[in-house]
Amino acid sequence: MSAQPRKQTEAAEAGLWDRLRLALGKTRAGLTAGLDDFIHGRKVLDGAVLEEVETRLLLADVGVDTTRAIIDRLTARLQRGELADLPAVVNALRAHMIELLAPVDAPLFVFSAAARPFVILVVGVNGVGKTTTIGKLARYFHDQGVVLAAGDTFRAAAAEQIQHWGRQTGVPVIAQPTGADAAAVIFDALAASRARDAGVLIADTAGRLHNKRNLMEELRKVRRAIGKFDPLVEVETLLVIDAGTGGNAVSQVREFHAAVGVTGLVITKLDGSARGGVVFALAREFALPIRFIGLGEKADDLRPFAAEPFVNALLAED
Numbered sequence: 545m546s547a548q549p550r551k552q553t554e555a556a557e558a559g560l561w562d563r564l565r566l567a568l569g570k571t572r573a574g575l576t577a578g579l580d581d582f583i584h585g586r587k588v589l590d591g592a593v594l595e596e597v598e599t600r601l602l603l604a605d606v607g608v609d610t611t612r613a614i615i616d617r618l619t620a621r622l623q624r625g626e627l628a629d630l631p632a633v634v635n636a637l638r639a640h641m642i643e644l645l646a647p648v649d650a651p652l653f654v655f656s657a658a659a660r661p662f663v664i665l666v667v668g669v670n671g672v673g674k675t676t677t678i679g680k681l682a683r684y685f686h687d688q689g690v691v692l693a694a695g696d697t698f699r700a701a702a703a704e705q706i707q708h709w710g711r712q713t714g715v716p717v718i719a720q721p722t723g724a725d726a727a728a729v730i731f732d733a734l735a736a737s738r739a740r741d742a743g744v745l746i747a748d749t750a751g752r753l754h755n756k757r758n759l760m761e762e763l764r765k766v767r768r769a770i771g772k773f774d775p776l777v778e779v780e781t782l783l784v785i786d787a788g789t790g791g792n793a794v795s796q797v798r799e800f801h802a803a804v805g806v807t808g809l810v811i812t813k814l815d816g817s818a819r820g821g822v823v824f825a826l827a828r829e830f831a832l833p834i835r836f837i838g839l840g841e842k843a844d845d846l847r848p849f850a851a852e853p854f855v856n857a858l859l860a861e862d
């Protein structure tokens with residue numbers, strides 16, 4: 545009698561796994577495709593296979609230091625005779641990659657805090673996927689009672705874009721005309737959230753270059769406005785990073801963190817990028833929790849980040 549629901553759960557889980565695997569296909573292909581061809585015909589596994597793995601890690605944006613650390617460990621194990629064949633190499637790589645991501649595997653839990661709403665402030669440079677991520681988060685947190693704040697008052701089309709997500713996910717959007725003060729919009733939205741007893745307020749902000757001081761100052765002002773509304777309100781400051789950004793991701797995290805104190809990361813566009821390795825570089829550099837990953841443009845193309853399924857999807861056999 546209980547078999548049916550469990551089957552359904554298993555099927556749903558398998559579906560999630562398949563989609564993660566599918567979405568990470570480009571990075572996976574770069575990391576593992578044809579590795580067996582490469583060692584084909586060699587009797588003894590030698591350092592050459594690790595040189596090939598090293599090149600692939602670098603091309604996937606894992607970063608120089610992180611790649612070095614991984615390869616040094618694999619080399620030591622190879623020399624001790626612990627890695628007899630390619631599956632052993634891949635398994636050792638897998639274990640080490642999961643270990644590297646363990647410190648940033650920290651899902652975002654929204655408790656029914658004393659001071660509602662829990663605020664999620666979404667920041668990042670232009671075009672990384674902030675507003676799209678907010679649409680996905682609106683669906684993800686829907687049952688807790690969500691309000692969206694159209695805090696990007698800079699671009700004329702921005703409010704319409706977030707209204708679209710509000711309609712699609714069935715959550716209210718608080719907006720003001722283009723050119724309004726972003727901090728005032730957030731303040732309004734906090735009051736509206738209180739009035740509705742919403743559990744989660746998700747605030748959009750305009751994309752900004754991380755090296756433009758006045759724009760970063762505006763963000764600090766938004767952050768202060770939340771504290772003024774109620775110092776007990778908890779704020780998750782989510783920095784959105786486009787997986788295809790490359791080495792620039794590191795300076796984006798550094799600058800935003802210095803300006804507003806980032807508490808979590810979202811890595812978007814992992815579906816379109818061959819550079820999912822950026823997750824490892826950021827984990828090593830900052831150890832900031834990676835809360836979610838974006839795997840497409842639709843409302844349910846978002847996953848809470850978890851180290852083990854992520855690495856498994858990167859290294860799965862095709």
Ligand SMILES: Nc1nc2c(ncn2[C@@H]2O[C@H](COP(=O)(O)OP(=O)(O)OP(=O)(O)O)[C@@H](O)[C@H]2O)c(=O)[nH]1
Pocket residue numbers: 668669670671672673674675676677696702749750751752812813814815816838839840841845
């Ligand atoms: N493939 C893919 N596309 C995405 C993802 N997230 C966002 N996009 C696309 O990226 C483009 C920019 O997304 P937005 O959400 O408007 O980005 P933004 O950071 O709000 O941009 P600005 O407000 O202009 O700074 C859109 O075409 C989105 O559909 C993702 O995870 N995968």
Ligand SMILES: [Mg+2]
Pocket residue numbers: 674675676696702748749751
């Ligand atoms: Mg936007």
